[in-house]
Amino acid sequence: MRAFFSNNLTRNNLLLSALVLGLLIVPNLVWASGVKGFIWGIVVGFFGAFLAIGGIILNTGINDFVIGFGDLFQNKGIGLAINTVWLNVRDLFNITFIFGLVYIGFKMILNADDSNTKRWLINLIIAALLVNFSLYFTKFIVDLSNIAATQIAQTGFLTAADDENSPFSEPGDVLVSDTYMNSLGLTSFYGDGGLKENIGVMDDGSWLQIFAAMIFFIIATFVFAAGGLLLIIRFVALLLYMTLSPLMFIGWVFPQLQRYTSMYWSGFLSRAFMAPLYIFFLYIGSKILYSYTRTVSEPNLAGALNNKVEYDLATSLMPFVIGCIVLMAAITISQRMSDQAASGSMRIGQAVTNRTRRVVIGAHKRGAAPLSVVARGGSNRVGNFTNRKLDQWQKDSGWRGKIGRNVLVSDTVGGAATKLKSNKFGLQDTADQVKSKKDALNRKYQSYQDIKAAQAASANPGAPNHAAIIAKGVEEANKMSPKELAAMQRNDKQTFEYIVGQINASKYDNLMESDDFDPTQKADMLAQRQKAINSTIRQNGVLITENLQKMSIKQIETMGDAFVRSNAHLFTDSQMDDLKKSKIFTDNQTGDYNTLRRNKLASDAWGANQQQIFNNNSTNTPGVFDNKKKPSEIAKLPFRAFFDANNNPNPYAISQIDGSVLEEIFNKKTMSVSERQQLKTEVMRSGTPDAQNYLNSQQGRRNWS
Numbered sequence: 001m002r003a004f005f006s007n008n009l010t011r012n013n014l015l016l017s018a019l020v021l022g023l024l025i026v027p028n029l030v031w032a033s034g035v036k037g038f039i040w041g042i043v044v045g046f047f048g049a050f051l052a053i054g055g056i057i058l059n060t061g062i063n064d065f066v067i068g069f070g071d072l073f074q075n076k077g078i079g080l081a082i083n084t085v086w087l088n089v090r091d092l093f094n095i096t097f098i099f100g101l102v103y104i105g106f107k108m109i110l111n112a113d114d115s116n117t118k119r120w121l122i123n124l125i126i127a128a129l130l131v132n133f134s135l136y137f138t139k140f141i142v143d144l145s146n147i148a149a150t151q152i153a154q155t156g157f158l159t160a161a162d163d164e165n166s167p168f169s170e171p172g173d174v175l176v177s178d179t180y181m182n183s184l185g186l187t188s189f190y191g192d193g194g195l196k197e198n199i200g201v202m203d204d205g206s207w208l209q210i211f212a213a214m215i216f217f218i219i220a221t222f223v224f225a226a227g228g229l230l231l232i233i234r235f236v237a238l239l240l241y242m243t244l245s246p247l248m249f250i251g252w253v254f255p256q257l258q259r260y261t262s263m264y265w266s267g268f269l270s271r272a273f274m275a276p277l278y279i280f281f282l283y284i285g286s287k288i289l290y291s292y293t294r295t296v297s298e299p300n301l302a303g304a305l306n307n308k309v310e311y312d313l314a315t316s317l318m319p320f321v322i323g324c325i326v327l328m329a330a331i332t333i334s335q336r337m338s339d340q341a342a343s344g345s346m347r348i349g350q351a352v353t354n355r356t357r358r359v360v361i362g363a364h365k366r367g368a369a370p371l372s373v374v375a376r377g378g379s380n381r382v383g384n385f386t387n388r389k390l391d392q393w394q395k396d397s398g399w400r401g402k403i404g405r406n407v408l409v410s411d412t413v414g415g416a417a418t419k420l421k422s423n424k425f426g427l428q429d430t431a432d433q434v435k436s437k438k439d440a441l442n443r444k445y446q447s448y449q450d451i452k453a454a455q456a457a458s459a460n461p462g463a464p465n466h467a468a469i470i471a472k473g474v475e476e477a478n479k480m481s482p483k484e485l486a487a488m489q490r491n492d493k494q495t496f497e498y499i500v501g502q503i504n505a506s507k508y509d510n511l512m513e514s515d516d517f518d519p520t521q522k523a524d525m526l527a528q529r530q531k532a533i534n535s536t537i538r539q540n541g542v543l544i545t546e547n548l549q550k551m552s553i554k555q556i557e558t559m560g561d562a563f564v565r566s567n568a569h570l571f572t573d574s575q576m577d578d579l580k581k582s583k584i585f586t587d588n589q590t591g592d593y594n595t596l597r598r599n600k601l602a603s604d605a606w607g608a609n610q611q612q613i614f615n616n617n618s619t620n621t622p623g624v625f626d627n628k629k630k631p632s633e634i635a636k637l638p639f640r641a642f643f644d645a646n647n648n649p650n651p652y653a654i655s656q657i658d659g660s661v662l663e664e665i666f667n668k669k670t671m672s673v674s675e676r677q678q679l680k681t682e683v684m685r686s687g688t689p690d691a692q693n694y695l696n697s698q699q700g701r702r703n704w705s
């Protein structure tokens with residue numbers, strides 16, 4: 001049975017091959033008039049078809065896979081796939097750094113921190129940084145080689161615009177095979193009726209001429225197809241090299257794997273630079289052929305093989321021989337030179353790497369700033385990366401979690417990461433300390449900007465987020481040290497004066513006690529502080545009692561003795577109690593304040609300011625006292641605010657008394673019994689209905705009887 005299927009399969013293959021051969025040569029056999037013409041038709045049709053296919057492969061390799069490399073990568077979805085795969089490969093390689101750090105950590109813990117360990121640490125730091133840019137390195141090199149190849153190809157060969165009869169090209173395509181076929185004289189078999197004529201007259205030719213032409217076709221087909229296939233294979237290989245680009249640094253992490261890094265660089269650079277070298281030698285060959293044919297005579301293999309007198313076989317054969325040698329040499333030489341270029345590049349790269357390593361290690365010893373900064377930053381990043389990965393592993397529920405939660409691994413990796421983060425590389429500070437200082441400078445700058453914004457907002461009450469901006473500026477001002485404020489006082493006095501009025505009392509006290517300011521500056525600060533406080537309790541020159549009664553004892557102390565004497569009658573009882581406890585004012589002063597307060601309250605209750613005694617004003621109504629004081633405040637007014645020395649009643653004061661005020665007077669005993677009886681009599685005579693109803697109530701009769 002197996003033999004049956006094998007025989008049938010072989011028979012089918014032969015029939016298929018015969019059919020293809022027939023389709024290729026039938027159009028040519030109609031012109032043949034004899035056996036030689038018949039054989040010649042087969043040679044031209046069959047081998048000529050393969051020659052055309054070889055030319056298409058070469059042109060396609062150059063146009064689509066070298067010149068069009070970028071278009072395929074960016075616009076055909078290949079680039080997205082490569083980027084995605086590379087990310088996974090990169091993450092896998094990043095994990096290997098952890099194992100490298102584990103080993104280094106063991107060596108450090110065992111006090112084996114020798115020169116080899118330092119060298120390995122430097123390599124690991126550099127590799128950890130560069131592996132994240134490995135894809136971009138490969139893209140840069142590939143783009144560089146493709147650009148070079150494109151410039152050579154588009155300059156030195158025919159394009160589709162030059163050969164409008166090329167059936168398998170698009171506008172702008174480079175036609176390398178067409179250029180060579182013209183120079184080799186192969187197009188003479190097909191141009192302008194040449195095929196029909198050559199087949200018809202070949203009956204008069206020799207068998208040697210027929211088989212010589214067949215050999216020419218085979219050689220040209222091979223060199224064309226081989227070059228095109230090499231470029232297509234190069235395209236696929238470079239894509240693989242891109243996805244595996246982290247391999248270019250794996251030998252830096254594990255010295256035992258250095259040979260794989262070398263193999264990667266050698267293969268990648270060889271593939272990348274093969275294209276421009278190959279196309280360059282094709283260009284050189286085409287120029288040699290062009291110069292030769294224009295110097296001797298234009299080759300015509302068809303005419304020479306048909307014994308046409310006007311065409312010399314030697315003249316037509318030499319360009320073909322030279323061209324075939326050049327085409328085959330272009331493949332061989334370009335591959336060898338690309339290998340040598342890769343080796344040379346690797347030697348240069350290794351020399352640069354060794355030099356960099358020596359300089360960095362030397363900088364570690366000498367404290368050379370620029371390179372030590374780079375090394376220190378890289379060490380810090382690797383340490384941070386290791387800590388993050390270790391933390392992720394310790395939280396994982398799988399095998400990574402078991403490894404990460406192992407005490408030995410945790411201590412080793414964590415210790416190595418901490419040492420990496422704290423390595424100064426001969427400098428004064430670690431990377432974290434430098435970052436902390438830099439953050440402090442940035443915060444200082446931002447704090448100053450917030451204060452300036454608050455200063456601008458205070459001058460423009462209608463601005464958006466007015467209150468929030470001022471609050472933020474005041475918050476930042478309160479964080480500043482006396483030295484920082486002293487520097488601002490020297491450099492930006494206007495802003496400093498604004499700040500002095502806005503900071504809290506404790507911060508202001510610190511400034512007044514600080515040695516960073518001289519007595520004159522402190523006097524200026526006091527004046528500015530008083531000015532700022534005064535602006536908060538006044539509006540358009542009018543005192544706002546509502547704001548006055550919100551003043552803290554620190555603010556009152558700042559305003560001084562004269563201010564208290566002028567406004568004691570407007571303070572709350574709580575503010576008066578705080579004055580008694582103040583360390584700024586003496587007992588004699590606080591006693592005077594209470595006397596002044598009672599006298600002022602009694603006198604103003606009869607004059608033009610009587611509304612101010614029984615009511616408060618606010619920022620909404622700065623000139624109108626329409627906010628009635630609390631009953632407890634009215635109850636504490638002196639008796640002379642309600643009756644004069646002749647016991648005449650104050651009608652306005654009596655009108656401000658209601659049941660709640662009477663209740664407070666009784667409970668707080670702010671009047672004597674005789675004073676209460678006199679007040680009761682007047683209230684019952686001319687007081688408010690509310691006050692009278694209270695006195696007539698059971699509670700009122702019991703309290704005021």
